[in-house]
Amino acid sequence: MKCFFHPEREALGTCTKCGKAVCEECLQERRGRILCPTCSEAGFRPGELAAAGIFCAIAGAVGIIVGINLAAGAHANPLLHPLVRAFVEPLAAIFIISGGLAVVGGVYALKQKFWPLALAGSILSAFCFPPLGVLAVIFTVLKRNEFAR
Ligand SMILES: [Zn+2]
Numbered sequence: 580m581k582c583f584f585h586p587e588r589e590a591l592g593t594c595t596k597c598g599k600a601v602c603e604e605c606l607q608e609r610r611g612r613i614l615c616p617t618c619s620e621a622g623f624r625p626g627e628l629a630a631a632g633i634f635c636a637i638a639g640a641v642g643i644i645v646g647i648n649l650a651a652g653a654h655a656n657p658l659l660h661p662l663v664r665a666f667v668e669p670l671a672a673i674f675i676i677s678g679g680l681a682v683v684g685g686v687y688a689l690k691q692k693f694w695p696l697a698l699a700g701s702i703l704s705a706f707c708f709p710p711l712g713v714l715a716v717i718f719t720v721l722k723r724n725e726f727a728r
């Protein structure tokens with residue numbers, strides 16, 4: 580088998596995306612997958628995935644801050660109606676936990692590992708801070724095939 584780009588050269592492998600044969604010079608490796616130069620350029624844009632991870636982590640941090648403020652606010656106000664307190668405290672806990680998981684998910688999105696965790700984190704980040712979190716979900720879903728599996 581000859582290289583698709585260099586008919587005079589012997590191919591070393593085939594692109595896992597388009598199936599073209601590639602020689603030593605053309606062969607590109609991305610996280611264990613062989614790609615031809617064309618597919619490698621088309622499929623490898625780490626910027627969006629990095630943005631997803633950063634948005635996810637920032638939205639998560641916002642969630643943690645909101646949660647802490649809610650909890651501190653409820654704590655600092657002794658006149659708060661017990662029913663309101665019973666509602667605010669779990670809400671604060673939900674924000675803090677979701678925010679923490681969103682930060683973890685964002686880190687994994689940056690590392691391009693554990694897609695389900697990155698997706699879960701981005702969904703939680705959308706709950707914490709929708710303007711960034713929704714973008715994080717979209718990028719994480721679109722970039723699924725760039726995660727190691
Ligand atoms: Zn290819």
Ligand SMILES: [Zn+2]
Nearest residue numbers: 582585602605
């Ligand atoms: Zn070649």
